[in-house]
Amino acid sequence: MIHAHDIRVRVTAIEDVAARTKRFRFEPVDGGSPPLFAGGAHITVALGDDDGAIRNPYTLSGSPQDRGGYEITVLRTTDSRGGSAFLHEQVRVGQELSISAPINLFPINFLARRHLLIAGGIGITPFLSMTEQLADLGQNFELHYAMTCSGAAPYEAQLRSRLGRRFHRYCSDRGERIDLETLLAGQPLGTHLYVCGPERLIDATIAMATSLGWPSENIHFERFAGPPPGDPFTVRLAKSGQTVTVGQHQTLLEALERAGVEPPSLCRGGACGQCELPVLSAEGELLHYDHFLSEEARAAGHSIMTCVSRLKGRELVLDF
Amino acid sequence: MSLAFRDETFRDDFTFYNSPAAIRRFPFPFDRDEYMYSVNIEPHVKGPVGSVVEFPIDIDEHYVAEMKERALVLQQDPLRCQSLPHMITAEWDLVELLMTSMAESYPQWFSLTRDGDRWHWINRPLEIDQKFTFGDVATLPYPPMEYITRQCQGDFSLLDQREDNLWMDAGIATTQADWSLDFDIGMNFMEWHAPVPFAHQMGVFERALKYLLNLQLGRPVRRLNWTMTINPRLDTSPEQYPHWGKDRTQVTPENAGQKVHLRVELQGLWRLPRSNAIVFSIRGYLASLQELSTSPKWARRLSRILKSLPDEIADYKGLTRHRPLSIAWLSRFEDGSPTTPGCGPD
Numbered sequence: 001m002i003h004a005h006d007i008r009v010r011v012t013a014i015e016d017v018a019a020r021t022k023r024f025r026f027e028p029v030d031g032g033s034p035p036l037f038a039g040g041a042h043i044t045v046a047l048g049d050d051d052g053a054i055r056n057p058y059t060l061s062g063s064p065q066d067r068g069g070y071e072i073t074v075l076r077t078t079d080s081r082g083g084s085a086f087l088h089e090q091v092r093v094g095q096e097l098s099i100s101a102p103i104n105l106f107p108i109n110f111l112a113r114r115h116l117l118i119a120g121g122i123g124i125t126p127f128l129s130m131t132e133q134l135a136d137l138g139q140n141f142e143l144h145y146a147m148t149c150s151g152a153a154p155y156e157a158q159l160r161s162r163l164g165r166r167f168h169r170y171c172s173d174r175g176e177r178i179d180l181e182t183l184l185a186g187q188p189l190g191t192h193l194y195v196c197g198p199e200r201l202i203d204a205t206i207a208m209a210t211s212l213g214w215p216s217e218n219i220h221f222e223r224f225a226g227p228p229p230g231d232p233f234t235v236r237l238a239k240s241g242q243t244v245t246v247g248q249h250q251t252l253l254e255a256l257e258r259a260g261v262e263p264p265s266l267c268r269g270g271a272c273g274q275c276e277l278p279v280l281s282a283e284g285e286l287l288h289y290d291h292f293l294s295e296e297a298r299a300a301g302h303s304i305m306t307c308v309s310r311l312k313g314r315e316l317v318l319d320f
Numbered sequence: 321m322s323l324a325f326r327d328e329t330f331r332d333d334f335t336f337y338n339s340p341a342a343i344r345r346f347p348f349p350f351d352r353d354e355y356m357y358s359v360n361i362e363p364h365v366k367g368p369v370g371s372v373v374e375f376p377i378d379i380d381e382h383y384v385a386e387m388k389e390r391a392l393v394l395q396q397d398p399l400r401c402q403s404l405p406h407m408i409t410a411e412w413d414l415v416e417l418l419m420t421s422m423a424e425s426y427p428q429w430f431s432l433t434r435d436g437d438r439w440h441w442i443n444r445p446l447e448i449d450q451k452f453t454f455g456d457v458a459t460l461p462y463p464p465m466e467y468i469t470r471q472c473q474g475d476f477s478l479l480d481q482r483e484d485n486l487w488m489d490a491g492i493a494t495t496q497a498d499w500s501l502d503f504d505i506g507m508n509f510m511e512w513h514a515p516v517p518f519a520h521q522m523g524v525f526e527r528a529l530k531y532l533l534n535l536q537l538g539r540p541v542r543r544l545n546w547t548m549t550i551n552p553r554l555d556t557s558p559e560q561y562p563h564w565g566k567d568r569t570q571v572t573p574e575n576a577g578q579k580v581h582l583r584v585e586l587q588g589l590w591r592l593p594r595s596n597a598i599v600f601s602i603r604g605y606l607a608s609l610q611e612l613s614t615s616p617k618w619a620r621r622l623s624r625i626l627k628s629l630p631d632e633i634a635d636y637k638g639l640t641r642h643r644p645l646s647i648a649w650l651s652r653f654e655d656g657s658p659t660t661p662g663c664g665p666d
């Protein structure tokens with residue numbers, strides 16, 4: 001599904017950067033410069049054999065100074081939607097793809113006195129551009145990176161030489177752990193915390209910071225809920241009367257887009273709140289996978305985030 | 321488009337006026353005979369040739385005179401331009417946005433050549449030829465935001481985005497409708513909008529803020545706002561109230577056509593790439609009742625808007641005192657006939 005604001009790009013390089021991890025370079029087909037971006041930004045990439053039937057968000061891992069193209073770094077996972085498998089196995093140099101303009105849901109807080117960055121595994125990607133921007137601005141920061149050291153961790157050498165003593169690594173395969181309590185307790189007032197990586201690391205970091213009394217405004221995290229698959233169901237749009245089937249590996253949002261409807265969306269990862277649609281009735285159980293709706297809103301069941309959440313049941317009726 | 325930039329004033333002898341072409345393109349903000357606040361935000365896309373939204377940044381016949389007026393205001397009151405230290409990246413983002421947009425839309429007046437960080441900016445109407453290093457404040461005669469906004473019509477504010485809110489952490493305001501940058505600096509979206517009646521209760525600000533937090537790069541949006549000003553005075557700031565407050569007492573049924581002006585603000589919002597900040601531009605247009613009434617539809621509609629406007633909004637906008645006089649002056653165009661849909665003139 002191509003969106004009106006998409007940018008057509010050509011894949012100009014694919015490189016192995018670590019075990020099961022590849023870097024892809026995209027350059028605009030028209031030869032110009034793609035839009036500038038700031039540290040922490042991501043793009044969505046239209047993927048799949050079937051005319052880009054799925055769209056996945058990927059953090060921009062290249063330099064904001066690189067005006068020729070974008071880079072993303074993708075770990076091959078067993079996500080059943082097959083986004084990473086598609087990129088790893090089907091995409092070739094020279095091929096054309098559609099991507100969105102950069103979106104930044106993990107921005108640097110420019111008022112921070114100090115920035116503490118915590119990454120786990122492939123969660124390092126937003127910090128590649130963020131550390132570059134922070135260094136350019138002469139900001140005080142430190143990066144703590146937990147990874148599997150046996151299989152060459154992505155970007156370790158580059159970060160080590162660029163950041164020197166501001167870089168700290170932990171080999172999780174050798175049992176090394178970030179001592180969150182000591183690290184977070186020892187930060188000066190005015191420090192902002194940024195964490196990206198596996199769900200467990202994010203949850204543990206937020207929980208520790210919160211229990212140590214960090215203000216929630218100083219805690220930033222990037223977590224894209226990969227939309228989980230589920231059983232197919234039907235959605236009826238009350239305003240147009242249109243009925244659409246949502247397949248097993250498709251999100252509700254993608255199914256609506258395939259049907260020619262243009263519902264609102266932005267992050268496509270359950271974080272921004274843009275794709276919320278009002279629910280008129282649900283024959284079955286709403287499965288909320290987003291990070292946006294409050295507990296009360298979920299319980300009320302009056303709305304659904306179409307980018308990640310779905311119905312376990314027969315028919316969902318939306319006021320759209 | 322060839323344009324003669326007029327030498328005119330927005331104070332003292334008030335020699336400002338609109339050419340017939342400027343009246344035709346005036347962004348009359350009412351598409352019906354009633355007015356209420358709403359989340360009137362739309363994509364800032366290219367509009368009809370000659371309209372104020374043909375280009376992202378509109379430069380018109382008042383450009384040179386408005387820039388002289390801005391310089392005068394800044395000379396008397398430097399606090400009209402302020403920027404907190406963490407906004408410097410956003411200031412450079414603004415330099416890039418305005419220079420590239422102006423040079424692209426108006427190559428006959430502005431040019432920008434870039435060689436990496438070495439930039440060369442030419443502004444022919446203001447006779448400026450500036451070579452500088454992008455990112456190096458020492459190479460410009462003013463800080464970056466002040467430098468470029470001394471050369472661009474409209475007030476600007478730069479909003480830092482954090483804690484799910486927007487913070488007015490930088491700006492320049494020399495042509496404002498009774499709000500103060502010096503007062504608002506450092507405030508967030510809900511705080512600086514606190515004085516506005518109705519809109520909070522209607523959920524306007526909550527929805528607008530949510531929308532803006534998700535504003536995307538390369539997809540700017542715009543909205544129109546309006547008020548009325550006595551005499552074509554650009555600087556109706558709280559700081560200058562002693563100078564213009566009394567103007568409101570000088571309106572008479574005879575002179576209302578010349579003295580009372582509809583003031584329309586075309587407000588644009590862009591996401592900025594390096595800073596993730598948002599720039600908010602407030603580009604003001606003035607037209608007297610007399611000028612507007614060259615389109616009888618506009619005159620009829622404006623008089624109906626003024627008659628039906630809730631008192632709280634009229635008070636907030638400072639119209640209460642002269643509203644009856646303006647309605648009386650406009651009444652000569654009120655023949656009871658319907659107004660056509662849309663904002664355009666007859």
Ligand code: HEM
Nearest residue numbers: 357358359360477499512513515516519524528546547600
């Ligand atoms: C983020 C950028 C914005 C800035 C910097 C801004 C700034 C302001 C300021 C300084 C005022 C005057 C308040 C006073 O009386 O002191 C104002 C008024 C107002 N603003 Fe905004 N605003 C912004 C965006 C918006 C948006 C998106 C809306 C959309 C609904 C909006 C709606 C209004 C309304 C309805 C008023 C009252 C205006 C009148 O009746 O004359 N503003 N704004």
Ligand code: FES
Nearest residue numbers: 266268273275307
């Ligand atoms: S698109 Fe952001 S929450 Fe769904």
